[in-house]
Amino acid sequence: MNSFRYIPASIEEIKKIYKFIGIKDKKELFYKIIGDIHLIEGKELDFMPDQMDELSLYKYFSDINDKLRSSGSIPVFAGAGIYDHYVPSAVDAIISRAEFYTPYTPYQPEVSQGTLMALFEFQSMLASILQMDTVNASMYDGAESLAEAVLMSLRIYRQNRQTGSDVGNSKKIKILVSKSVNPIYIEVVKTFIKDLDIVIEFTDIDPKKGYTNAAHLKEKLQENKNICAFIVQQPNYFGIIEDLEIIEKIVHSEKSASSSNPHLIVCSSEPFSFGVIAPPGFYNADIFAGEGNSFGNYMNFGGPLLGLFAAKKEFIRQMPGRITGKSKDDKNQDAYLFILATREQHIRRQAATSNICTNNSLNALRAAVYLSLCSKEGFKEISLLNLKLSHILCEKLIDTDLFSLKYTGNFYNEFVIEINNKKMNASEYINEMMKKGILAGISLEDGGNAVLIAVTEKISIKDIDNYVNRAVELFS
Amino acid sequence: MKKFPGSKGLVFNEDLLINQSSKGLSGVNMPSNNLSGVHIGKTAKDYIDAKFLRNEENSPLLLPEVSESTTVRHFTRLSSWNICVDTAFYPLGSCTMKYNPKINETIASLNNIKNLHPMLSAAYIQPVLKIIYEFNRLLCGLTGLNEFTFNPQAGAAGEFTGMKIIKKYFEVKNEKRNIVLIPDSSHGTNPASSYIAGFTPVEIKTLFADKPDGHSSREGAQNSGKDNEFVSIQSKSKGYIDITELKKYINEDVAAIMITNPNTFGLFEKNIREVAELMHKNGSLVYMDGANFNAFIGNCKVSDFGVDILHLNLHKTFSTPHGGGGPGSGPVGVKDFLKEFLPVPYISVCKQTPNNKQAADDDEQGDYYELKNEKEHSIGRISSFYGNFAIILRAYSYLLSLGKQNISKISEIAILNANYMKKRLKDTFIESDPFPEELCMHECVLNDNVFQSEGISTLDFAKSIIDYGFHPPTIYFPKNIHGAIMIEPTETESIKTMDSFIDAMKQIKKKGNKYSTKSPKNTKIRRLNEVLANKNPIFK
Amino acid sequence: MADNNKFYFAKSHEWISPNSNNIYNLGISDFAQSELGDVVYVQLPEIGKQYKKDEKIGEIESVKSVSEIYAPVDLTIKSVNSKLNETPELINNEPLGDGFIAQIELNNPSDLSLLMDKNSYESFVKSNHE
CATH class of the missing domain: 3.90.1150.10 (Aspartate Aminotransferase, domain 1)
Structure with missing residues (x-):
């Protein structure tokens, strides 16, 4: 008998190794290594539960899964950065291949061509969806990816300022952010830049339309000299489509005192929208940072997700994370490998473009399989279906006269409604709807009456009608 | 001749999927959704302003056009070009490529768990919060520290979180300390993480010299730029931090030391308690990179080494799969006096009341778990939600399977x-x-x-x-x-x-x-031309 | 290139060599390029900029390492070898010739005395790296 099911050593073999290395027992082994530092023994491990055989373990978690029935298998109308899209079985089947999920990072390309070629395809597909030059092999999530985009922009800005002939170096660098960006993303950006001598300023949104106020953006750019970037989300946190054409013109043509215009950083938490609306690259975005979880990944209670990062080609040496490239082997066959590794921490240490090492490669692979399955037409159609369904729900809700649309700008698959009945606030509404088996949305702010609602292709017309009927019931 | 596992076999060729396209093919059929006639015929411009629409001419969408069967064969063939833990011994130092138990994968793919939206109210996710809470308790027991955050998504994110905590600690104490000491044998993430957190990393020579570098290998050498010289003090070779050397770097500007234990030579840092004592005497903190915790788990507590703050890699010691590069999870544990600086959101426990109790759930102990977003001295938020829950779940399951036995x-x-x-x-x-x-x-x-x-x-x-x-x-x-x-x-x-x-x-x-020099011979491809790939990068 | 044989070396492995009219070529030594391996990218200094001795003026990358290029003396960059953008391997092939990095002017001509001649450099390399 072996001592534990994951350990392929019998009691006899363990004894044999002890004998071979000339050590009596565990006590001596540790004593020779750690000296008189305390060795945990017997009862000290009582805080640990008893070992569980596989069947008990399965039953234990299966029970938990059952308890979550009323929250894990209900129609989801909540988005706010993470969307409940359907994951085809083929994605799970491919990802459950041990050849994909059990290897390490492909630093030895000869034995990792599968992962590397799949990542290359991931980069290619995303580059096309976003219309950006270069996509990396993934970051952790949308928020962290955006924070890295800010650091990258800051780095480029500092470099330009250093070499540029203009002065004004004493002034603090600023980053301009639209108030329509996901507040969680902004919080993460704040954590990243806190000790780095850089300040955030916000541009207002149009209170009726829900998109960035272009005039205010212009004003801000004119009154501030040291802005390294402007961050806008597409579609924005409220689901509204930003007019990137106007924004880009303002950001890239303002003559500020610095040698170059601020970077346009576009972020997104729902890149599925780019099957219908024009992608960030079309508007000349310098950097894109976003959340790719919508492509073939589960919500997993918030992680792991899929950080997307893309930039113009000219910035490739400033990009964080791994980049997969194509080359040839000794026999002139196509071969894939990580390139421009000198940007990374294992070579450049503190001068690296980022500290990231482990990324969310397997989630990127899920996205690659998913997008391949969708193919060109499927991707566009699912994207359109999301748009349609959200508009159908929105229309039906407004028709009840129980809700009004908070922002009237064009939206993709997410929108904000306000509850007309002042007796119930958004959290109470969501709570009551949960009791009816529907995750009805996200409360936009504590105690407020605005609900952020998202609709994906997983929602049927029946679900939509049920949502509307339950809401009507609630207020009658 | 001995028999080794490596052998020759049929290796499939496989082209990029985009080159296998036939116009109009797709691997999905649209869900019907019972769309009624009015909506079926509508296009995007019936809902939104035409100026926002994607236009194939300006923004061509270059996705493959293939069926489900073609997609599955494609990726299955690709997978056959990988070596993985399940097919081969994978003794990658510093990476802890242990077996990834299959039951953990089954558990992580249970339907209601994987489909949980992270912004559900606490009443509906009690079992999930309890898992995180219990796992926290187990890690505290194993390390001797007092509380963990699970928000960092990987080891480097854990280091960054730890460094931010140290920054905040000194900020609240109103002390200005900018230096983090890092032994030269550390992982590159250590100096990178401390740098982006706003510190100045200072390298301490471990006074280990293997042999002076006369002819550094041209290919493959990871770090041998022309500035990098080996210290040639053979007699002083020992492979861990030298106290006399360390003392030279200690001053009032030192915020912390980042120490990997066991270190990257695979050796226990014999002087770690003395190092910790010196640091503490100087008012500095001790951060331990716990990437190599597999050497201690269940036998040593890091609190006994004098460690104040630590990150663990669940994708190393705790058996969760590496995924060909990720995802991982890098929880950070701290002693009591640093708890207030941990990131938000975090979980706290209180007693169940009629108000917070949800009908479907009945916790035997009557505990109720809450998610909190505010904490006065918190470093703030470092990830979108609560870290990589699906990884935490696997690691928790691993600990339960092991048990105290x-x-x-x-x-x-x-x-x-x-x-x-x-x-x-x-x-x-x-x-x-x-x-x-x-x-x-x-x-x-x-x-x-x-x-x-x-x-x-x-x-x-x-x-x-x-x-x-x-x-x-x-x-x-x-x-x-x-x-x-x-x-x-x-x-x-x-x-x-x-x-x-x-x-x-x-x-x-x-x-x-x-x-x-001609190896490998049996793999799908032979050695690569890395120079070509880096000179003229092709990345899509 | 005039006066091909007159090379002045720094301990950080850069050289300068007189070209014409107070203009000097600047590059890295044969030893330095051999340590680096195949050069894949060069970040060139900025034209017109003045650098102090030991200040970083650029970077050279091989596949798996990065080396900084330092100003061996106080200098001003007059022009850069833009051929290196397309063919960085010139640094490997002709480190003392077409693989030069920039043309410079000395800010203090007397600084030349701070540098080593070819023989002293060679024995410096020998004693430190073998």
Whole structure:
């Protein structure tokens, strides 16, 4: 008998190794290594539960899964950065291949061509969806990816300022952010830049339309000299489509005192929208940072997700994370490998473009399989279906006269409604709807009456009608 | 001839999927959604302003056009080009490539768990919050620390979080300290993480010199720029932090030391308690990089080393799969006095009341778990939600499967296996062992002395062992070991497997460089032209 | 290139060599390029900029390492070798010739005395790196 099911050593073999290395027992082994530092023994491990055989373990978690029935298998109308899209079985089947999920990072390309070629395809597909030059092999999530985009922009800005002939170096660098960006993303950006001598300023949104106020953006750019970037989300946190054409013109043509215009950083938490609306690259975005979880990944209670990062080609040496490239082997066959590794921490240490090492490669692979399955037409159609369904729900809700649309700008698959009945606030509404088996949305702010609602292709017309009927019931 | 796992076989060719397209094909059929006639015929511009629409001419969408069957075959063929833990011994030093239990995958794919939206109100997710809470309790027990955050998504994110906590600690104390001391043998993430957190990393020489660098290998050398010289003080070789040397760097500007233990030579930092004492006396903190916690789990608490703050890699010690590069999870644990600085959101526990109780759930202890977003001195938010829950779940399941009966066996056997390999390599590779007298911990390190006398570079060796059916060890790291070969067997490998690997190493040495410079031969592709790929990058 | 044989070396492995009219070529030594391996990218200094001795003026990358290029003396960059953008391997092939990095002017001509001649540099390399 072996001592534990994951350990392929019998009691006899363990004894044999002890004998071979000339050590009596565990006590001596540790004593020779750690000296008189305390060795945990017997009862000290009582805080640990008893070992569980596989069947008990399965039953234990299966029970938990059952308890979550009323929250894990209900129609989801909540988005706010993470969307409940359907994951085809083929994605799970491919990802459950041990050849994909059990290897390490492909630093030895000869034995990792599968992962590397799949990542290359991931980069290619995303580059096309976003219309950006270069996509990396993934970051952790949308928020962290955006924070890295800010650091990258800051780095480029500092470099330009250093070499540029203009002065004004004493002034603090600023980053301009639209108030329509996901507040969680902004919080993460704040954590990243806190000790780095850089300040955030916000541009207002149009209170009726829900998109960035272009005039205010212009004003801000004119009154501030040291802005390294402007961050806008597409579609924005409220689901509204930003007019990137106007924004880009303002950001890239303002003559500020610095040698170059601020970077346009576009972020997104729902890149599925780019099957219908024009992608960030079309508007000349310098950097894109976003959340790719919508492509073939589960919500997993918030992680792991899929950080997307893309930039113009000219910035490739400033990009964080791994980049997969194509080359040839000794026999002139196509071969894939990580390139421009000198940007990374294992070579450049503190001068690296980022500290990231482990990324969310397997989630990127899920996205690659998913997008391949969708193919060109499927991707566009699912994207359109999301748009349609959200508009159908929105229309039906407004028709009840129980809700009004908070922002009237064009939206993709997410929108904000306000509850007309002042007796119930958004959290109470969501709570009551949960009791009816529907995750009805996200409360936009504590105690407020605005609900952020998202609709994906997983929602049927029946679900939509049920949502509307339950809401009507609630207020009658 | 001995039989090794590596063999020849049919290797599939497979083109990029985009090159296999037929116009109009797709691997999905649209969900019907019972769309009524009015909506079926509508297009995007019936809902939104046409100026926002994607236009195929300006923004061509270059996705493949293939069926489900073609997609599945494509990725299945690709997968056959990978070596993985399930197919081969993967003794990648510093990476803890242990077996990934299958039950954990089953659990993580349970339907209601994987489909949970992270912004559900706490009443509806009590079992999930309880898992995180309980796992926190177990990690505290195993490390001797007082609280963990699970928000960091990987080891480097954990380091960054830890560094931010240290920043905040001194900010609240109103002390200005900018320096973080980092031994030169550390992982590159350490200086990078401390730098982006706003510190100035200062490298401490571990005073270890393997041999001066005369002819650093042109290919594959990870760190040998022309500025990087080996310290040639052979007599002082010991492989861990030297107290006299460390003292030179300690001053009032030092915020913390970042210390990897066991260090990247696979050795226990013998002076760690003295280091901690010196740091604490100076008002500085001790951060431990717990990437190598597999050497301690169940046998040593890091609190006994004097550690104030630590990150763990669930994708190493706690058996969660590496996923070909990620996702991971890098929880950070702290002592009581640093709790207030942990990131938000966090979980707190209180007693159940009629108000918070949800009908479907009945916790035996009557505990109720809440998610909190506010904390006065918190460093703030570092990830979108609560970290990589699906990874935490797997790691928790791993600990439950081990239980108190088995938890201490993990590190014991990991250490035994590494020392078994170290000793078995002695007859042939004694000249390559920089620490012949020492017991190693979970991994052992060799230099390239023995191979080089046969004209075999470390890179050649690594590529050769592939054909024998093994994944190569970590190579050229740590940088102060010449042509380093870093072997970490983990506890989930058998004596037979280790023996076979050692036999292969010896055979490679015997066969000499004629064979090894042309390796690998049995893989899908041969050695790559890295210069071409980096000179003219093709990335899509 | 005039006066091909007159090379002045720094301990950080850069050289300068007189070209014409107070203009000097600047590059890295044969030893330095051999340590680096195949050069894949060069970040060139900025034209017109003045650098102090030991200040970083650029970077050279091989596949797996990065080296900084330092100003061996106080200098001003007059022009850069833009051929290196397309063919960085010139640094490997002709480190002392077409693989030069920039043309410079000395800010203090007397600084030349701070540098080593070819023989002293060679023995410096020998004693430190072998």
